[in-house]
Amino acid sequence: MKIRYLLLHAYGVGGTIRTVFNQAGAMAALGHEVTVVSVVRRRNTPQFGLDSRVRIEALVDQRGGVRPDSLGRRVWRRLRGRMVPRGEFAAGYFTERVERAVIDYVSSLRDGVLVTTRPALNLIAARRAPESVARVAQDHMNLDAYPATVREDIARHYGRFDAVVVLTRSNELAYRELLPRTPVLRIPNAVEPSGEPSRQENPVVVAAGRLVRQKGFDLLVPAFGQAARRHPEWELRIFGSGSQKAALAALIDAQGLGDRVRLMGRTNRLDGELARASIYALSSRFEGLPMVMIEAMGHALPVAAFDCPTGPADVLTHEIDGLLVPPGDVAALAAALDRLMGDRDLRLRLGAEAARTARSYAPEAVMPMWVDLFSRLLDGRPVGDRHETR
Template identity: 75%
Template sequence: MKIRYLLLHAYGLGGTIRTVFNQAGAMAELGHQVEIVSVIRRRNAPQFGLDSRVKIVTLVDQRERILADSLGRKVWRRLRGKMVPWGEFAAEYFTERVEKAVIDYVSGLDDGILVTTRPALNLISARRTPKGVIRVAQDHMNLAAYPEPVRKEIARYYGRFDAVVVLTKTNQREYRALLPRTPVVRIPNAVHLSHEPSRQTDPIVVTAGRLVRQKGYDLLIPAFARAAERHPGWQLRIFGSGPKKDHLASLIEEHEMGDRIRLMGRTDRLDKELANASIYALSSRFEGLPMVMIEAMGQGLPVAAFDCPTGPADVLTPEVDGLLVPPEDVDGLAAALDRLMGDRELRLRIGAAAAQTALNYAPDVIMPLWEDLFSELLSREPIIDTHWTS
């Protein structure tokens, strides 16, 4: 079968890009003809490894375009496209030129499967991809996280898809309520699990993700500071880069934690860092499916997490393979960290259960679900919803 994945920026960083690269590689390994289409390109090479059998093409090459922020904002106001609603998290990328390039590309297709990977691309595909193409929309976040203008457009146009694929049961229920006549299938992201388990000997709490408001590190820092008062040997290591770095550094100093909380920057050896840690903390305000959390679980790390929408509660069973506390409850997160930091046997028990849970997200479990879905869609038979029902 011929499968095309449409990404905003295949040369960037992020969980969606890594997930799509993994999916594309798995489909190519199964013998399918696979192509990744990058709407824009701002780097010379992809940041993630990709199967050599997968071709990458670009619609708008922006490697030579360097604009100051203020100029970029003026260009957006003057030349913004018309299909992507303001409030879509990447709306500023969709100038008239970029939007037209996407419209021209999808309008010119006449066969195979087109998988689009964010609301902006989904909305364009729903309105412009010919019906002779199998159209699949992925949601790598969750419906409730989008601003109202985006949800309104989703409700208006997503019913045109052959299938909408989501990551969690919670998001599946929300989409089914919104789109009762559209197949909404749950297929979680596959996670490549390391075979290097945590030794549970180093007093380190670890977390990883973009330094942005969504990840809630401004909540994790005071939570850790409170728990650390009772556990003087422990450290918190935050891996990632992003616009909130200076703010978080100031917050660390405000809590007088400069010697115990470290902003580590990006790393290409996260599996080693997880193996050196004893607890994984997830402090997000919202998630899609927290892949790094599942990777940490696969290495036997117990998790202390906010029960944010969505993701953690769709993966974790409280007190079995992780500890969940109410969303944005700094005191609750501090208490959960305190429990784990002070009880190695608890960490070992929860970590062992977490490693078993993570096996449900291994590629050999998840990737056949994608091939089965594509085969069903190509047969043009009604979807039998057996995907990820256990």
Template identity: 70%
Template sequence: MKIRYLLLHAYGQGGTIRTVITQANAMAALGHEVEIASAVRRKDRPRFPVDPRVALVPLADQRAGVPADSLGRKLWRRMRGKIVPFGEFAAEYFTERVERAVIDYVSGLEGGILVTTRPALNLISARRTPKSVICVAQDHMNLGAYPETIRREIARYYGRFDAIVVLTRTNQVEYRILLPGTPIVRIPNAVHATGQVSRQVNPVVVAAGRLVKQKGFDLLIPAFQKAAERHPDWRLRVYGGGPRKAELAALVSELGLEDRVQLMGRTDRLEEKLAEASIYALSSRFEGLPMVMIEAMGHGLPVAAFDCPTGPADVLTSGKDGLLVPPGDVDGLAHALDRLMSDKALRLRMGAAAKRTAGNYEADSVMPLWEDLFAELLSREPINDSYWTR
């Protein structure tokens, strides 16, 4: 079958980019004809490996340069397209030129399957893709995380899709309430299988993600400070880059944690760094499906996490493979970290359970779900809703 994926920036880095490229590579390995279209291109080569059997098609080449963030936002307001609403997290990318390039791409397709991967691209596809194409919208976040401007457009246009694919049961329920009659399918993202498991010998708490407000590292650092008062040998390492690095570094300095909390920046060896740690901390204010958390569980790391919407509670069972605390509860997160730091036997037991849980998200378990969905959609038969509720 012919499968096309449409990403905002296939040459960048981030959880959505990585998981969509992983999915495309897996489909190509299964013998399907696969293409990734990238709305913009700002780098010479993709950050994540793309199977040579996958065609990579950039729509708007911006390697010559783009405006700085502040100017970019002003440029978007003056020259924005007509479909992508204000409030989309990546709205500033969608100048009139970029939006037109995406419209031209989707409107020129014939047959096959198109999978779009964020609200802006989903909305363009819903309004401009020919009816001969099977259209599937992915939501890599969750409905409640979007501002009202986006939810209003979702309610208006997402009913045109042949299926909407979400990552968690919680999000599935929310979409079914909003769009009764539209097939809402739950398929989690796939993680890489790994054989490298933490031996629980290094007193290290690890976290990873973009240094942005969503990830809540400003909450994790004081939680670690409280927990670490009784554990002077423990360290916190945060991997990732982003606009809040200076702010977080100032917080580390203000709390006197320069020797104990490290902002490690980006790394190409995250799997190795996860396996070297003993606890994974997730402090997000909201998530879609926390992929790095699941990868950490695959390395045998127990998790201390906020029970934020959505994701953590859809994956782990508190007390079995990790510890969940109320969203934003710094003292609660500190207590969970303290409990895990204090008990190696508990970490080993929860880590073993976490690895078993992560096995449910490996490609061998997830990719057949995509093949089944695509085959069902191409048959033009009604979606078997009871199957996709499981």
């Protein structure tokens, strides 16, 4: 079968890009014709590995900078709301030139499967991709995280999709309520099996993600600071890059944690860092499906996490394979970290269960769901509405 994945910036960094590359590679390995289409291109090479059997192409080359639009930004901003609503997190990318390129591309398709991967692209595909194409919308975040302007357009246009695929049970229920006549399926992201499990020998807490407000590292630092008073041998390592790096560095200094909290930057060796750690912390204000958390669980790491919308509670069971605390509650997160730091037996018990949970997200458990969905759509068969991984 012919499968096209449409990404905003396939040459960038982010969980959606990595998971789509994994999906594309798995489909190519099964013998399908797979193309990853990047709306914009701002780098020479992708930042993540992509199977050589997958073709990659870009619609708008911005390596030399963003060219001015013919209509001017102010005029196009007034028109743009018809396709890409204000409030879409990546709306700034969609200049006249970029939006027209996406419209022209999806309109030109005649067959195969088109998978779009964020609200802006989903909304354009819903309105402009021909019905001869099997149209699948992915939501890598969650419905409640979007502003009202975006949710209103989702309600208005997503009903045209052949299927909407979400990552978590709670998001599935939200979409089914919003789109009662549209097939909504839960297919989680696949996570490659991890290597060496943690031996619980190093007093290290690890967190990872973009250094942006969503990830809540500004909440994790003081939570760790509170727990660390009773455990002076422990340190926190935060992996990732982003716009909040300077603010987080200032916060670490203000908390007097400069020798115990380290901003590690990006790494291509996170697996090894997870294996050498003893706890994984997730402090997000909201999530889609927390991929790195599942990777950490694969290393038998116990997790202390905010029960934020959505994701952690769809994966973790409190006191079984991790500890969940109320969203944004710094004191509660500190208490969870304190418990884990002070109890190696608890870490070993929760970590062993976490590794079992992580196995249900392995590619061999997840990819058959995608094959079944695509095959049904192309054959004109009914699309089932329940896929389980647990």
